[in-house]
Structure formats: structure tokens, C-alpha cells
Amino acid sequence: MKKIFRFIVMTLMVAFAVISCDLPAAPDSARKEPPMEAGKGRITIVLSGTAIAPPAAAGRAASRAVAWAGDPTIPLYYKLTFTHATIGSYTLTLGAVSEKSLTLEEGSWTINATAYDDNAYTNLVGNGAKAVAIAHDVPVTETISMILDSNYEAGLSTYFIHNEEELRRIGPGDLSITSGKTYHLVNDITLTDPWTPLGDDTTSFGATFDGGGKKITIQSFAPTALMGQYLGLFGNATQATITDLTVEYAANAFGTQDSPLELTFSPTRVGGLAGALGNTTATGITVSVLGDGGIYATNNILGASLEIGGITGRLNGDGSHPFAGNTFTGNIGTGDIGTGDIGASAPEVLVGGIAGYSNIAITNSHAVGTITVKGTSTDTTSTLFGGSTGAVAIAGGIVGGNYGNIEKSSFTGGVKISAVISGYAGGIVGYSASGNVRSSYAAANGATDRTITATASNTSSGIAYAGGIAGIATGTGYKIENSYAYADVKADGRVKGIAGGIAGELGSSQEITNTYALGTVEAVGTPAAVTGNAYAGGIVGNTSNSNKVNNSIALNSTIKGNGNPVVHGIGDSVTTDTFNFAAANIIFTPAVTSVVNLDGYTAYSTDGNYNNVTLFREDFQRETNKAIYISAMPISSAVPITVGLNWNFTVGVNDYWKYLGTDYPYPVLSWETVPHTATGGLPTGTYGMSFGW
Known part of the structure; x- marks a missing residue:
């Protein structure tokens, strides 16, 4: 017995020793899959679109991935159904697994995949199918793209747009344009048929449209669209959200300058994105017109008003919806406006590179192109449009008629108004009734079509206003500040012309501060016998009601x-709390006396004894000379001045100015990243845009 017990103990000890040892693994070359049964093959099935991430993180796929639906943190549950012509069908439940390897009998199979958002497999999210061929011992991998089920999509009120057919389901089709709906653009879409805008005065577009960085190209508009009040990709959008979208137009989608789209509704609002945006969030929008095309429209209805913008014709709201980061590239114009007999009713035409009319804040928005508003009269001695009066035209590089703040925005191009009863042309705003313009610039010089020009031909009331930033700015307490214009400005009025390097005219306690103007300024008024029928100033043409110009510099080459005329280095009737400089080498026509130049100092002091150091345009160039901007003090025998212009070049929260590049030697704004050319313009391709002058 003892021998038997000893044998058992020794046997167990050996077994435990074997178990505790680390046996060497077999080499990879020695490992083999078990041989495949005869008549069977191995397949790996991958179900696409199952990344657990929201659309913004997952990117945009070519198919409607089912994981985009519902809460992205909730897994999807899958089933696979296999069908063979002779063997029959069977279903495999995968659970929350999106990849599965298995063996199938040889032959042709159809695999149907279904996805659910619950492990009870009751709420169908999407499905997909694929035909596969199985061969003996030939492994294959097949991906089945899962497509979102339309009923589930409708239940979520979230739709993914892949093509023109799906886009046309919105509005006139079977998908609502009202609030509560969300549309995600998945692919670039080029429309093959004429387009009808989404939303009108009866039912506005109120949904969310996420462009996903994709592009919609429009070739033309449906004839019925020209009979409506709103024209654009969207017609009238109210309380909507439109983001991250590019809209591109064929060169002649809006006709041409000589033959624009003729609209038959009054008033009419036209925009590259939308005819009108009301209390709508619009961010990351890019609108462009191919070739030398533009957004052109005209309206010959009796007394009709017209609002046209590169992004939208009318932009209004309560200020709670952001409008930022939007860009337009192309031309904008009215064609021949008001060619019908308008009787005693004068139409109002508002045109802007971003918006024709705006009463909300616009930030970080940019426009490149030529803005043209023209009447039909070439005879400057006659009344216009076949009636007793003509059109009032208001045009600006960013906004035509403005009632909101504009900040960190720019315009590069030209603004031209001609043959109207009165015209207001500005590099940023045509007519600013309220709102500030801050940290913005306009570049409109160097070519015939790159000027800011207003021509008012009416013999009884033809007044023209033109300014590098604003044609006219009114409204108590508002400012144009930390901005600049490199522009050739001209105001030509049959009764009066008023032109300024920054603003044509200021009214009602306005202020211009920390600005500079380059280029030329010209004011024309007839008949010559009328005193004060032409006002030209390096910063402002004419002022009234205690307006002020502070810490500004007139660097114009000519003021004419x-x-x-009344010609000034800074502006007529200017008052100041500080002082302003006017370059000593400005050429005035007619020549002015030193008295006229007193509103802008032409020399400064390097010490307390007021040594006469004359300042020329070149002295304000180059970063090494920026101390002139900051600390130079003008010569004054009457008023002791102890501080300079005090422009802020310090990097920080309020860093308004800096130098950028070598071609353009003057200060630029802190948010600018692309250097200007020597003439102040932008090189081709800036802001992702390309436009040839």
C-alpha cells in the first residue's frame, strides 16, 4: 500500500511540474489553420458606417452610415441573413459586432445585413445587401455598406443629402423646410436642371442645413423663380441655421451685366446664398461665380426696390444669431435698373458684396469683385428712367444699407454707381445709418474697375457721396475706427459731390479714429457757380453736427x-480731441493754402521745442518708422501736445495693428495673414478665392 501511495504522489508532483513550466511556443511557420472542409469557404464580413462618432468627427462618407443616426454613443446591433438558391436561408445574430468571420458552403449567396438601435432588435436603423461567391478554401473579405432607413431618418428629422435627386426632395419634394429638420450635405452636387429656391414669403426655410464643407453648383434658375420675391440657393430663410457650405454659380446663372435676370416681383431680394436671412445663423459660407460672371438682377416694376448681396440681399435679425466667416468672390450688379416708367415713385437699390441691407453684426467676412449699379440715362441734363425721378442707389463692398456693426471684414475690388438720382458708394458700407465699422479695410485702386465712384446725374437733386470706407455715416455716437482704405474715390454729382478717403460725409456726432487713407480723392459738382458744391478730404469730405476725426493720417497722393470746391487735407469742418496728420506731399487741386492744411499737421516735433520735421508719405512706411505713429507729436504753437497717435501695435487682446510682408509698407490689421501687393490689393487666391481683374 505504501508503495502504491508513493507512486501516486510522485506522479502528481511530475504533473504539477509540467503544468508550471513555460513551454516554448511553436514557430509561426508550424502553425496552420485547420483544413477547410470539402465544399466550404471562409468569408469575413465587414459592416461599414459603424464608427461611434458624430458626423463632424467621423467625416463625410459616400454612404449614409447608420452610426450617424441617433445618439452616436449608443452601439448598433446587427443581424445577417444568408440566402442560397438551393440550400435556403438562415439568420445569424451578431449583437454589437460589426465584423464577423465564418464558413459557408460553396456557391452564390446573398447576404442581407440589418442594424438596430436596441438589443431587442425592434427599431430598424438601416440595412445593406451584397451578393458573394464562395469557393473552396479561398478566403474572401466583403464589406456591406449600411444605408440609413428612410423611416428611421424621418423619425430623427435628420436627412443626409448625396445627390441632386435627394436635394430636390427638400421643399417642393416630400421633405419639410420648416424648423426641426436637419440636412447634412454628404457630396458635392452639380445641378443639371434649373433651380427653384428653398423658402418663400409664405413658407420660409427654417431648418438646419450643414454643408459639411461640400459644394452645390447651380447652372440656372427656373422661370417661376424669377417671379418670386427671393432668389438664391435659399429664397427666404427665417430662424434657420446654414453652415459650412460652398455655393458656386455658372458664369451666366444670373445673366450678364448687360443682360441681367429680370425679376417681376416688388420688392425683390437676391443673394448668392439666400434672397433674405432673418434671425438666421450663417457661418462658414463661401459663394463664388465662375469665370467673369456675377450676380446680376434688375426690376422694372413701378417703384420696385431691389436688394442684392454676394451672400444675401437682406440680412436682419435681433442680433442673437451669428453671421461670420463668410466670403463672396465674383461681380455684383443691377444691370440697367428702372428702365420702365416709374412715375413719381423712386426705387431704392441696395447692393453689397456680402449683403444689400443689414441690421445685425457682421464679422470676419470678405468680398472680392466689382459692384456696379447703373441707371439708364446717359444724358446728364434729363430726368431718369422715363419718369419724373430716378433711383436712389446705395452700394458698399460689404453692405449697401447698414444698421449693424461690421468688424474684421474686408473688400477688394470696385464699387461704381452711375446715372442715378443720388448715389452712396463706400468700400465697406454705402450708407451707414447706425453701427460701427472696426478693424476692417477696403482696397479699391489701381485699375479702371477698381475704384469707388458715385455719379448722380439728376439735375435737380443729383447728390453723390463716396468714401473709402463709407459713402455716408450717420447715427449718433457711432465710429469708424482702427480701419484703413487704399482706394481711388470719386463723387460726381450734378448738384453736389462729396468724397473722402475714409468717409464721404459724417452726420450726427460720428467719429473717425485711428484710421489712414491712401489713394486719390476727387469731388465734382456742377454748376461751378454754386459755392461748396464739391467737398474733397483726405479722411472725410464733409462733416456736420460736431463730428470728430482723431488720430488719423491722410496719405493720399492727390485730393481734387x-x-x-472745398478741399482739405483731413476734411471740412473737422473737430478733434487729439490731432491728425496729413502727408506734406499730397497734391491738392486747386492748390490750397496752409490754412486749409491746419486740420492735418504736416510736421512733427522730436523734442519739446517743436522742431519742424516735415512728414511725407514715405515717413509713415516701414515697421522701423512705426514710432512716428505711436509717439510723434505735431508742431503746435497754440496747443501743447504731449502724446502721439497712440496706435496699438502691442500683441494682446486689443492688438489692432501690425506690419506684414515687404511689398506693402504700411500697417495692416492684426487679423490679416496674407500680405497685400504694393498697390494695396490682395494676391490671387486669398481667402481661398481666385479672381482676375
Whole structure:
């Protein structure tokens, strides 16, 4: 017995020793899959679109991935159904697994995949199918793209747009344009048929449209669209959200400058994105017109008003919806406006590179192109449009008629108004009734179509206003500040012309501060016998009601008045709390006396004894000379001045100015990243845009 017990103990000890040993693994070359049964093959099935991430993180796929639906943190549950012509069908439940390897009998199979958002497999999310061929011992991998089920999509009120057919389901089709709906653009879409805008005055577009960085290209508009009040990709959008979208138009989608789209509704609002945006969030929008095309429209209805913008014709709201980061590239114009007999009713035409009319804040928005508003009269001695009066035209590089703040925005191009009863042309705003313009610039010089020009031909009331930033700015307490214009500005009025390097005219306690103007300024008024019918100023043409110009610099090459002009280095009737400089080498026509130049100092002091150091345009160039901007003090025998212009070049929260590049030697704004050319313009391709002048 003892021998038997000893044998058992020794046997167990050996077994435990074997178990505790680390046996060497077999080499990879020695490992083999078990041989495949005869008549069977191995397949790996991958179900696409199952990344657990929201659309913004997952990117945009070519198919409607089912994981985009519902809460992205909730897994999807899958089933596979296999069908063979002779063997029959069977279903495999995968659970929350999106990849599965298995063996199937040889032959042709159809695999149907279904996805659910619950492990009870009751709420169908999407499905997909694929035909596969199985061969003996030939492993294959097949991906089945899962497509979102339309009923589930409708239940979520979230739709993914892949093509023109799906896009046309919105509005006139079977998908609502009202609030509560969300549309995600998945692919670039080029429309093959004429387009009808989404939303009108009866039912506005109120949904969310996420462009996903994709592009919609429009070739033309449906004839019925020209009979409506709103024209654009969207017609009238109210309380909507439109983001991250590019809209591209064929060169002649809006006709041409000589033959624009003729609209038959009054008033009419036209925009590259939308005819009108009301209390709508619009961010990351890019609108462009191919070739030398533009957004052109005209309206010959009696007394009709017209609002046209590169992004939208009318932009209004309560200020709670952001409008930022939007860009337009192309031309904008009215064609021949008001060619019908308008009787005693004068139409109002508002045109802007971003918006024709705006009463909300616009930030970080940019426009490149030529803005043109023209009447039909070439005879400057006659009334216009076949009636007793003509059109009032208001045009600006960013906004035509403005009632909101504009900040960190720019315009590069030209603004031209001609043959109208009165015209207001500005590099940023045509007519600013309220709102500030801050940290913005306009570049409109160097070519015939790159000027800011207003021509008012009416013999009884033809007044023209033109300014590098604003044609006219009114409204108590508002400012144009930390901004600049490199522009050739001209105001030509049959009664009066008023032109300024920054603003044509200021009214109602406005202020211009920390600005500079380059380029030329010209004011024309007839008849010459009328005193003060032409006002030209390096910063402002004419002012009233205690307006002020502070810490600003007139660097214009010429300031010219025709008729019986009033010409100033800074501006007529200017008051100041500080002082302003006017370059000593400005050429005035007619020549002015030193008295006229007193509103802008032409020399400064390097010490307390007011040594006469004359300042020329070149002295304000180059970063090494920026101390002139900051600390130079003008010569004054009457008023002791102890501080300079005090422009802020310090990097920080309020860093308004800096130098950028070598071609353009003057200060630029802190948010600018692309250097200007020597003439102040932008090189081709800036802001992702390309436009040839």
C-alpha cells in the first residue's frame, strides 16, 4: 500500500511540474489553420458606417452610415441573413459586432445585413445587401455598406443629402423646410436642371442645413423663380441655421451685366446664398461665380426696390444669431435698373458684396469683385428712367444699407454707381445709418474697375457721396475706427459731390479714429457757380453736427475738387480731441493754402521745442518708422501736445495693428495673414478665392 501511495504522489508532483513550466511556443511557420472542409469557404464580413462618432468627427462618407443616426454613443446591433438558391436561408445574430468571420458552403449567396438601435432588435436603423461567391478554401473579405432607413431618418428629422435627386426632395419634394429638420450635405452636387429656391414669403426655410464643407453648383434658375420675391440657393430663410457650405454659380446663372435676370416681383431680394436671412445663423459660407460672371438682377416694376448681396440681399435679425466667416468672390450688379416708367415713385437699390441691407453684426467676412449699379440715362441734363425721378442707389463692398456693426471684414475690388438720382458708394458700407465699422479695410485702386465712384446725374437733386470706407455715416455716437482704405474715390454729382478717403460725409456726432487713407480723392459738382458744391478730404469730405476725426493720417497722393470746391487735407469742418496728420506731399487741386492744411499737421516735433520735421508719405512706411505713429507729436504753437497717435501695435487682446510682408509698407490689421501687393490689393487666391481683374 505504501508503495502504491508513493507512486501516486510522485506522479502528481511530475504533473504539477509540467503544468508550471513555460513551454516554448511553436514557430509561426508550424502553425496552420485547420483544413477547410470539402465544399466550404471562409468569408469575413465587414459592416461599414459603424464608427461611434458624430458626423463632424467621423467625416463625410459616400454612404449614409447608420452610426450617424441617433445618439452616436449608443452601439448598433446587427443581424445577417444568408440566402442560397438551393440550400435556403438562415439568420445569424451578431449583437454589437460589426465584423464577423465564418464558413459557408460553396456557391452564390446573398447576404442581407440589418442594424438596430436596441438589443431587442425592434427599431430598424438601416440595412445593406451584397451578393458573394464562395469557393473552396479561398478566403474572401466583403464589406456591406449600411444605408440609413428612410423611416428611421424621418423619425430623427435628420436627412443626409448625396445627390441632386435627394436635394430636390427638400421643399417642393416630400421633405419639410420648416424648423426641426436637419440636412447634412454628404457630396458635392452639380445641378443639371434649373433651380427653384428653398423658402418663400409664405413658407420660409427654417431648418438646419450643414454643408459639411461640400459644394452645390447651380447652372440656372427656373422661370417661376424669377417671379418670386427671393432668389438664391435659399429664397427666404427665417430662424434657420446654414453652415459650412460652398455655393458656386455658372458664369451666366444670373445673366450678364448687360443682360441681367429680370425679376417681376416688388420688392425683390437676391443673394448668392439666400434672397433674405432673418434671425438666421450663417457661418462658414463661401459663394463664388465662375469665370467673369456675377450676380446680376434688375426690376422694372413701378417703384420696385431691389436688394442684392454676394451672400444675401437682406440680412436682419435681433442680433442673437451669428453671421461670420463668410466670403463672396465674383461681380455684383443691377444691370440697367428702372428702365420702365416709374412715375413719381423712386426705387431704392441696395447692393453689397456680402449683403444689400443689414441690421445685425457682421464679422470676419470678405468680398472680392466689382459692384456696379447703373441707371439708364446717359444724358446728364434729363430726368431718369422715363419718369419724373430716378433711383436712389446705395452700394458698399460689404453692405449697401447698414444698421449693424461690421468688424474684421474686408473688400477688394470696385464699387461704381452711375446715372442715378443720388448715389452712396463706400468700400465697406454705402450708407451707414447706425453701427460701427472696426478693424476692417477696403482696397479699391489701381485699375479702371477698381475704384469707388458715385455719379448722380439728376439735375435737380443729383447728390453723390463716396468714401473709402463709407459713402455716408450717420447715427449718433457711432465710429469708424482702427480701419484703413487704399482706394481711388470719386463723387460726381450734378448738384453736389462729396468724397473722402475714409468717409464721404459724417452726420450726427460720428467719429473717425485711428484710421489712414491712401489713394486719390476727387469731388465734382456742377454748376461751378454754386459755392461748396464739391467737398474733397483726405479722411472725410464733409462733416456736420460736431463730428470728430482723431488720430488719423491722410496719405493720399492727390485730393481734387472740380466746380467750386472745398478741399482739405483731413476734411471740412473737422473737430478733434487729439490731432491728425496729413502727408506734406499730397497734391491738392486747386492748390490750397496752409490754412486749409491746419486740420492735418504736416510736421512733427522730436523734442519739446517743436522742431519742424516735415512728414511725407514715405515717413509713415516701414515697421522701423512705426514710432512716428505711436509717439510723434505735431508742431503746435497754440496747443501743447504731449502724446502721439497712440496706435496699438502691442500683441494682446486689443492688438489692432501690425506690419506684414515687404511689398506693402504700411500697417495692416492684426487679423490679416496674407500680405497685400504694393498697390494695396490682395494676391490671387486669398481667402481661398481666385479672381482676375
